[in-house]
Amino acid sequence: MAAGAEPFEALLAAPRAGPVALLHSCGAGPAWLCTEPVDALTLPAGAWQGAFAALDAFLRRHADRRVVGWLGYDLGLDVEAWPRRLGDDFPVPVLHAAAFARVQEFASGGVPPAPAVAPATGLRAHATQADYERRVAAVIEHIRAGDVFQANLTQPFTAAWRGDPRALFWRLCAESPAPFAAYVEDGVGTAVLSSSPEEFLWRQGDAVRTRPIKGTRPRGADPACDARLLAELLRSEKDQAELAMIVDLLRNDLGKVAAVGSVRVGAFPERASFAQVHHLFATVTARLRPHVATVDLLRATFPGGSVTGCPKLRCLELLDELEWTRRGVYTGAIGWFGPGPALHLNVAIRTLVHRDGRLRANAGGGVTALSDPHAEWRESLAKMAGLERALQVRIAPAPEAGP
Numbered sequence: 001m002a003a004g005a006e007p008f009e010a011l012l013a014a015p016r017a018g019p020v021a022l023l024h025s026c027g028a029g030p031a032w033l034c035t036e037p038v039d040a041l042t043l044p045a046g047a048w049q050g051a052f053a054a055l056d057a058f059l060r061r062h063a064d065r066r067v068v069g070w071l072g073y074d075l076g077l078d079v080e081a082w083p084r085r086l087g088d089d090f091p092v093p094v095l096h097a098a099a100f101a102r103v104q105e106f107a108s109g110g111v112p113p114a115p116a117v118a119p120a121t122g123l124r125a126h127a128t129q130a131d132y133e134r135r136v137a138a139v140i141e142h143i144r145a146g147d148v149f150q151a152n153l154t155q156p157f158t159a160a161w162r163g164d165p166r167a168l169f170w171r172l173c174a175e176s177p178a179p180f181a182a183y184v185e186d187g188v189g190t191a192v193l194s195s196s197p198e199e200f201l202w203r204q205g206d207a208v209r210t211r212p213i214k215g216t217r218p219r220g221a222d223p224a225c226d227a228r229l230l231a232e233l234l235r236s237e238k239d240q241a242e243l244a245m246i247v248d249l250l251r252n253d254l255g256k257v258a259a260v261g262s263v264r265v266g267a268f269p270e271r272a273s274f275a276q277v278h279h280l281f282a283t284v285t286a287r288l289r290p291h292v293a294t295v296d297l298l299r300a301t302f303p304g305g306s307v308t309g310c311p312k313l314r315c316l317e318l319l320d321e322l323e324w325t326r327r328g329v330y331t332g333a334i335g336w337f338g339p340g341p342a343l344h345l346n347v348a349i350r351t352l353v354h355r356d357g358r359l360r361a362n363a364g365g366g367v368t369a370l371s372d373p374h375a376e377w378r379e380s381l382a383k384m385a386g387l388e389r390a391l392q393v394r395i396a397p398a399p400e401a402g403p
Contacts, residue, residue, distance in 0.1 A: 004111060008169075008173075010022075011169070011170075011183065019098035020037075021336075023336060024181040026111050027109060030105050032066075032103050034104075037098045040186070042096045043093055043094050045093065045094055046074075050078065051095050052075065056293065065338060065339060067100075068097070069095070069096045070095070074094050079299050086323060087325060089325045090328055090353070092328055093186060096190070111174045113174055118162065119392035122160050123159035123361075123393045124397075125155065125397055125398045127155040131398075139153055140371060143369045149245050151308070151319060152306070152365065153376070154331065156325055159391060168390065172195050174390075175390045176386025176387065177275060181195045191355075192353050193352040193353075194346060197272065198349055199344075199347070201333070201343060203288075207285070208297065209283065210304070211282065215281075216239075216279055230271070234271065234280075238371065241370065246305045248310070259287045262286045275386055303331060334346050363383040363384045381395065
């Protein structure tokens with residue numbers, strides 16, 4: 001096997017009892033395999049009340065260790081509650097964090113071809129095209145009424161799959177490499193596999209950064225088509241407005257804990273191209289005020305504005321009215337904390353959650369006044385392309401409702 005296989009081979013060989021994690025940049029930097037867990041904090045679905053206080057105590061208790069885990073989207077309810085309408089058809093822990101005694105670092109390298117894994121079966125959409133487009137149109141009406149400026153509508157997909165999720169993560173990274181990829185097992189039945197291209201939070205000392213993504217086009221079938229799609233994205237008024245609104249929201253979020261005058265926005269817009277899509281993004285940096293704890297920063301920013309919309313609280317309420325089921329890990333965050341106050345978290349997009357022989361994935365996008373409902377439908381499917389390739393199955397459309 002090529003040298004780049006080493007972290008994946010080590011993950012496959014790691015003990016099967018208890019939590020384990022692999023953080024992989026798919027060539028953008030080193031990889032870290034975390035084993036020998038010494039303690040874990042795992043809160044079941046629905047147990048968001050007091051979750052950030054519990055995480056704060058856990059991080060303080062293990063301030064000298066690397067802690068890895070996920071923060072589910074519904075942890076936002078521990079910051080500011082909104083009315084809940086949606087049920088949860090795929091319950092997994094709303095928070096999992098494990099402190100590890102051993103962190104093995106691997107040099108930067110790409111992802112070699114993965115060993116064969118069984119294909120998934122029955123990857124199905126929960127929303128019909130007509131229903132998704134109708135709900136996009138409903139968001140547009142809320143925008144026109146002045147209720148919100150934009151909202152990030154998402155839909156779920158579910159598949160059946162039996163196999164080793166560690167091997168599937170290798171395949172996911174090979175088919176859809178991304179700089180903030182992560183694999184986390186909680187040791188009690190849930191595995192999270194993420195090939196996220198989006199950085200939620202990075203912190204070193206008092207320096208903090210977020211890089212929201214807004215604006216997407218699929219990759220073209222040939223270089224000329226690919227260049228046309230990228231050019232279309234770069235001149236899109238809708239996509240740049242979408243990004244600008246979220247940048248303003250994140251500037252305000254960071255401003256809650258940043259030193260006065262320290263919040264800065266880099267070049268606008270920036271762009272990045274991945275295996276299946278082109279994206280626009282921006283870089284927002286700040287210097288934190290003295291004594292800002294990790295949980296203070298999370299409370300100020302979670303969940304990320306790029307996956308909610310603005311104003312954030314009203315969007316959280318609206319999305320609970322319009323989406324199909326609770327999001328679970330999706331659009332929360334995955335990554336590491338410590339030692340000390342350092343952290344690096346992704347936005348949990350392009351993410352699979354495996355439990356009890358089932359896989360859950362989600363996709364969506366930001367809806368603005370300039371959105372076209374059919375284009376939003378196509379964009380959500382384009383974001384699923386890498387997951388389809390990893391699972392070796394195409395999405396089956398949801399059945400149309402009867403008369």
